[in-house]
Amino acid sequence: MNLGDRKKLILQAIIEDYINTAEPVGSRTISKKYLTGTSPATIRNEMADLEEMGYIEQPHTSAGRVPSDKGYRLYVDEIMEQKRLNDVQTDLIKKQFLDTLGEIDRLVKNASKLLSQMTQYTSIILTPQLKRTSVKQIQLLSINNKTVLAVIVTDAGIVKNCVLRVMSDVSSELLEKLNNMLNSKLVGLCMEDLQSLSLDDIARNTMPHGEIIEQLLPELIQTLIYSDTVDIHLDGAANILNLPEYCDIQKAKSFLNVLEEKELLFNVLSKSDSDMNVSIGTENQYEQFHNCSLITATYKINGKTIGSVGVIGPTRMEYSKVISIVDCMTHNLSEILTKILKG
Amino acid sequence: MNLGDRKKLILQAIIEDYINTAEPVGSRTISKKYLTGTSPATIRNEMADLEEMGYIEQPHTSAGRVPSDKGYRLYVDEIMEQKRLNDVQTDLIKKQFLDTLGEIDRLVKNASKLLSQMTQYTSIILTPQLKRTSVKQIQLLSINNKTVLAVIVTDAGIVKNCVLRVMSDVSSELLEKLNNMLNSKLVGLCMEDLQSLSLDDIARNTMPHGEIIEQLLPELIQTLIYSDTVDIHLDGAANILNLPEYCDIQKAKSFLNVLEEKELLFNVLSKSDSDMNVSIGTENQYEQFHNCSLITATYKINGKTIGSVGVIGPTRMEYSKVISIVDCMTHNLSEILTKILKG
DNA sequence: GTTAGCACTCGTGTTTATCGAGTGCTAATT
DNA sequence: AATTAGCACTCGATAAACACGAGTGCTAAC
Numbered sequence: 001m002n003l004g005d006r007k008k009l010i011l012q013a014i015i016e017d018y019i020n021t022a023e024p025v026g027s028r029t030i031s032k033k034y035l036t037g038t039s040p041a042t043i044r045n046e047m048a049d050l051e052e053m054g055y056i057e058q059p060h061t062s063a064g065r066v067p068s069d070k071g072y073r074l075y076v077d078e079i080m081e082q083k084r085l086n087d088v089q090t091d092l093i094k095k096q097f098l099d100t101l102g103e104i105d106r107l108v109k110n111a112s113k114l115l116s117q118m119t120q121y122t123s124i125i126l127t128p129q130l131k132r133t134s135v136k137q138i139q140l141l142s143i144n145n146k147t148v149l150a151v152i153v154t155d156a157g158i159v160k161n162c163v164l165r166v167m168s169d170v171s172s173e174l175l176e177k178l179n180n181m182l183n184s185k186l187v188g189l190c191m192e193d194l195q196s197l198s199l200d201d202i203a204r205n206t207m208p209h210g211e212i213i214e215q216l217l218p219e220l221i222q223t224l225i226y227s228d229t230v231d232i233h234l235d236g237a238a239n240i241l242n243l244p245e246y247c248d249i250q251k252a253k254s255f256l257n258v259l260e261e262k263e264l265l266f267n268v269l270s271k272s273d274s275d276m277n278v279s280i281g282t283e284n285q286y287e288q289f290h291n292c293s294l295i296t297a298t299y300k301i302n303g304k305t306i307g308s309v310g311v312i313g314p315t316r317m318e319y320s321k322v323i324s325i326v327d328c329m330t331h332n333l334s335e336i337l338t339k340i341l342k343g
Numbered sequence: 344m345n346l347g348d349r350k351k352l353i354l355q356a357i358i359e360d361y362i363n364t365a366e367p368v369g370s371r372t373i374s375k376k377y378l379t380g381t382s383p384a385t386i387r388n389e390m391a392d393l394e395e396m397g398y399i400e401q402p403h404t405s406a407g408r409v410p411s412d413k414g415y416r417l418y419v420d421e422i423m424e425q426k427r428l429n430d431v432q433t434d435l436i437k438k439q440f441l442d443t444l445g446e447i448d449r450l451v452k453n454a455s456k457l458l459s460q461m462t463q464y465t466s467i468i469l470t471p472q473l474k475r476t477s478v479k480q481i482q483l484l485s486i487n488n489k490t491v492l493a494v495i496v497t498d499a500g501i502v503k504n505c506v507l508r509v510m511s512d513v514s515s516e517l518l519e520k521l522n523n524m525l526n527s528k529l530v531g532l533c534m535e536d537l538q539s540l541s542l543d544d545i546a547r548n549t550m551p552h553g554e555i556i557e558q559l560l561p562e563l564i565q566t567l568i569y570s571d572t573v574d575i576h577l578d579g580a581a582n583i584l585n586l587p588e589y590c591d592i593q594k595a596k597s598f599l600n601v602l603e604e605k606e607l608l609f610n611v612l613s614k615s616d617s618d619m620n621v622s623i624g625t626e627n628q629y630e631q632f633h634n635c636s637l638i639t640a641t642y643k644i645n646g647k648t649i650g651s652v653g654v655i656g657p658t659r660m661e662y663s664k665v666i667s668i669v670d671c672m673t674h675n676l677s678e679i680l681t682k683i684l685k686g
Numbered sequence: 687g688t689t690a691g692c693a694c695t696c697g698t699g700t701t702t703a704t705c706g707a708g709t710g711c712t713a714a715t716t
Numbered sequence: 717a718a719t720t721a722g723c724a725c726t727c728g729a730t731a732a733a734c735a736c737g738a739g740t741g742c743t744a745a746c
Contacts (some may be wrong), residue, residue, distance in 0.1 A: 026708050039720050044709070062708050062727045139484050143496055151494050151504070153486055159504040161494070163683070237580065238599035241592060249590055256581035340506070369739050382689050387740070405696045405739050 003053075008079055009035060010046050011055055015067045015075045019316050022244040024064030069281035069315060072293070076278050076319050083320040085328055089118065093328050097336045104128060104158060104337065109233050111333055112309065116236025119322050121313035122259065126269045127231040128306040128337075130154055134190040140179045145169045150182075150220055154191075162223040164216055178213070182220075194221050230307070232262045232269070245291075245314050258288045259312075269308050272296035276327060281315045293317045297326045299333040309333075346396075351422055352378060353389050354398055358410045358418045362659050365587040367407030412624035412658060415636070419621050419662050426663040428671055432461065436671050440679045447471060447501060447680065452576050454676055455652065459579025462665050464656035465602065469612045470574040471649040471680075473497055477533040483522045488512045493525075493563055497534075505566040509558055521556070525563075537564050573650070575605045575612070588634075588657050601631045602655075612651050615639035619670060624658045636660045640669045642676040652676075 003011070013034035017025045027040040027047060035043065047065055050056045055071035058064075067075070096114050097107070108127050115123035137153040143163070148170060150162040170178075186194070237259050246252040258264065264286060271285075277296045279285075284294060295317070296310035309330060311322050346354070356377035360368045370383040370390060378386065390408055393399045398414035401407075410418070439457050440450070451470050458466035480496040486506070491513060493505040513521075529537070580602050589595040601607065607629060614628070620639045622628075627637060638660070639653035652673060654665050 024708090028708075040708090041720050041722095042718085045719090048710080058709085060727065061710095062706090062725085064708065137484065137486065139482065139494075141480065141482050141494065141496070143480065149494070149496060149502060151482075151484065151492070151502075153484070153492060159492060159494075159506065161502040161504065163502065236603070238596055238603055241596040241599065247592055249584060249592060249595065252592065252595065253581060253584040256584060260579070260581055367739085371739075383739095384689050384691095385687085388688085391741080401740085403696065404741095405694085405737090407739065 003050075003074075006035075006038070007046055007050060010043060011050060011067070011071060012075065012079050014047075014050075014056055014065055015071060015079075018067055019318055022314075022316060024059055024066050026064035029064070067316070069283060072280045072315055072319070073283070076280070080320045083324050085324050089325070090328060092118070093325075093332050097332055104340070105231070107336070108307065108333070109235075111329055112233050112235045115309060115311060115325065115329055116239060118325050119311050119313070119318075120236070120239050120242070121311050121317065121322065122234065122236045122240055123309065123311050124259075124265055124269060125233045125235075125309045126266070126307045127233065128158055128301070129230045129270075130158060130160070130306070131191045133158065133301075133304065133306065134188055135186050135194075138179065138182045138186060140175050140182070142170065142172060142175055148175065148216070150223075152224065160224060162220055164219050164223070166215055178216070181213075182217075191225065195225055230266070230270075232265050234259055234265075240313070243314055245316070254288075255292070261288075264288065268294065269296060269310050272298060272308050272310070273305065274298075275330075276323065278319065278323070291315060293319075295319070295322050295326055297330045299330045299337065301334070301337045306337075346393075346417075349378075349381070350389055350393060353386060354393060354410070354414060354418065355422050357390075357393075357399055357408055358414060358422075361410055362661055365657075365659060367402055367409050369407035372407070410659070412626060415623045415658055415662070416626070419623070423663045426667050428667050432668070433671060435461070436668075436675050440675055447683070448574070450679070451650065451676070452578075454672055455576050455578045458652060458654060458668065458672055459582060461668050462654050462656070462661075463579070463582050463585070464654050464660065464665065465580050465582055466578045466652065466654050467602075467608055467612060468576045468578075468652045469609070469650045470576065471501055471644070472573045472613075473501060473503070473649070474534045476501065476644075476647065476649065477531055478529050478537075481522070481525045481529060483518050483525070485513065485515060485518055491518070491559070493566075495567060503567060505563055507559055507562050507566070521559070524556075525560075534568065538568055573609070573613075575608050577602055577608075583656070586657055588659070597631075598635070604631075607631065611637065612639060612653055615641060615651050615653070616648065617641075618673075619666065621662065621666070634658060636662075638662070638665050638669055640673040642673045642680065644677070644680045649680075 010030060013030045014025050017029060017033070027043040030043050031038055031040045047056065050071075051058065051065065054068055055074060056065040057068050059066055093114065096110060105127055108125055112123045112125040115125070133154040135152055136155045139151045139153075141149040141151065143149050146165060146167075146169070148164045148166060150164055152160045152162070154160070237256060240246050240255055241252055246255060268284075268286065268289070275297060277294075279289075279294045279296075281293060282290050284290060284292070289312070291314070292312050293315045294310055294312050296308055298305045298308040300306060309326065311317075311326060313322070353373060356373045357368050360372060360376070370386040373386050374381055374383045390399065393414075394401065394408065397411060398417060399408040400411045402409055436457065439453060448470055451468055455466045455468040458468070476497040478495055479498045482494045482496075484492040484494065486492050489508055489510075489512070491507045491509060493507055495503045495505070497503070580599060583589050583598055584595055589598060611627075611629060611632070618640060621636070622632075622639075623636045625633050627633060627635070632655070634657070635655050636658045637653055637655055639651055641648045641651045643649060652669065654660075654669060656665070
């Protein structure tokens, strides 16, 4: 299983050259640019071995070699050296977050934009999800006599609004009572708990306002749950058209179409639970990504995972660079979000 | 200036055929498919006239004719008959809105998605903008001792949150006083007024809490103004790759790049103040759209324009169809938004 | 005013030839 | 035994040559 050192060097050369050029790389190139001490013929022999082992492939007889998914995997796991971001890049990311105090969604979207700019691939990002966060405070406000606004603050510091319509008028005293009641019943519950919450549990103990509660609560909960549908945000979709593998309009189109399947992206991204995940070509669960690679990572508030970001690119991706960037990004994002929460 | 009837028919034939096929259309085609009673030669003569008048163009000597921007303009203004949506399509739009009770942003984004699906072009939409709406109610909530949440309800029924950090602790009594004060001072002002609001005016009359107000108010206003930056939402960008004019990857790329210039799109869309605007090719203010056409329209709450939607496509756009769809869409959108507001 | 006929243009698609990068294999070299 | 030089072979890419045909403008006849 363990390749010889020279084989590794050759595989590394093939992969890194292919990442740069998108052209099959031949023995002569390697001999000239990477292993200057070794003749093409020797390299050819090694390459034949590497091909037999499945790390590289030949598009056609008279072409150079191209890395296979298996090859990229070995490269990511064992060969590539983790590139460190230079200070300029790190600062860029940090500065980005300093500029974006304010709404969390905007923060997250800006992160996505920067991510696509820095990587030159397509970035996707999942806006914070509240499932695992709990209700900290609820405040009902009367908008007009038939409309009530519920503001919910979660322990992750995220604020959600629900506009609720009620049949009968709600006086301000009643509103306050309802408010207290809701707080006493719901505070501390996480979004998931809300889903399974039985209406009876609440209504039973609040006879006087039973009918209002019965009207209001389901709508409140439903809106909350519904509004928890996280948003997928994309950036840099056009970047992929710079890549030679998408010079074929058909391929470009199918790629872009995949990017518009928001549910698919959601699944892919929300599945990623480990801190950093690299999925190469056919390793990917979904067929649509079989000739892409996907690097995903999660970001957290107070240690709780609440969202994730990802970069989609060709299997010929600058893994080392992208991983560093995504890593730096999620860490900064987590840090700033946690800081915002704590005030 | 006024073309003969036959010239109009021929122009119409050229435009409609070109819209369908994206191929230059020749005299023979017109004679066979559109003006069966007239010979190709006659049509050629007419076409020569139309070309001289600038309504059509010839890509190269031995090709058919292609409409010019001027030609499309005439077509839109005088020739084309307003297509009426069939019931299925109208229902689709109406049903769409029924399904999407809840958050306004989501509603608007879904509208955009449907728009791109129905037109098969790219749709853009501006989320509701509050500049012209006024503050109806403000409620401060304490999140923790250093953080205050301000919830602002506008007269358009849109809710905005601002998370404010304050230096010194704020007791609940103080919070209530501040709350009352803010309401008395700010309610009724529109977002634009807020911008020019002098801090002194407020602080002067509220000596006891001067320093808190001085801290809190600017941040509140700034966040409000900042959060009023409307969001641009895109859908169906990949649709344009189905069009033969974008088979050239370079063109496709430059188009997609334009779509990622959010500020540009914002300008284009927010400039559109009339109910329905068609801008064809070089008519467009921005060079980037010189070989696109843009159909924009506004939507309203209670008669106040608060946002706009648009469709971007090739100059060879199905104007009639798209105009109908956009029209139906904005009217329904306005209606449902107004209804939501009124409860 | 309309139409038929015809020579001309020019983009498109096809065929054919050439080129060259890269390979695998064998034999010579270290 | 590992490395390397040499060589015949493969095959995609590029370019040149060519035929095709859709479409035009013009002229002359209807």
